[in-house]
Amino acid sequence: MRRRKSPALRDRAMTAEETAARGRIRRERRWLLGWAATLGPALWVAARAADCEIALAGVALVWTIGIALAAGRLMFARCPRCGQLFHSSNGAPSVTKLFASRCGQCGMRLKPERVIYPSLE
Numbered sequence: 762m763r764r765r766k767s768p769a770l771r772d773r774a775m776t777a778e779e780t781a782a783r784g785r786i787r788r789e790r791r792w793l794l795g796w797a798a799t800l801g802p803a804l805w806v807a808a809r810a811a812d813c814e815i816a817l818a819g820v821a822l823v824w825t826i827g828i829a830l831a832a833g834r835l836m837f838a839r840c841p842r843c844g845q846l847f848h849s850s851n852g853a854p855s856v857t858k859l860f861a862s863r864c865g866q867c868g869m870r871l872k873p874e875r876v877i878y879p880s881l882e
């Protein structure tokens with residue numbers, strides 16, 4: 762039987778490239794949330810400012826493209842440790858796990874681990 766390492770042991774040896782890649786995934790996640798959160802206010806402002814439906818449709822189109830591009834970038838983000846898709850557990854791109862906190866393949870955490878001093882373990 763193969764014994765699994767604890768998450769603290771797995772994340773102990775974090776390289777600078779892995780840290781940068783985790784930051785990039787978090788940044789892409791914030792872009793997706795930003796596009797989704799500002800869709801409603803942007804449509805409201807467009808409806809109030811311009812009294813034509815073409816402007817409203819243009820804003821909706823731009824925001825839809827922004828959400829789709831951000832979701833696509835996040836969906837195809839690679840794990841810096843194992844090189845597989847970060848938000849997939851079976852290797853196929855998935856939109857259902859875009860906000861998972863761990864890699865679906867190797868279990869690497871997206872957020873940095875807390876520092877645990879050896880004397881406290």
Ligand SMILES: [Zn+2]
Nearest residue numbers: 840843864867
């Ligand atoms: Zn991984």
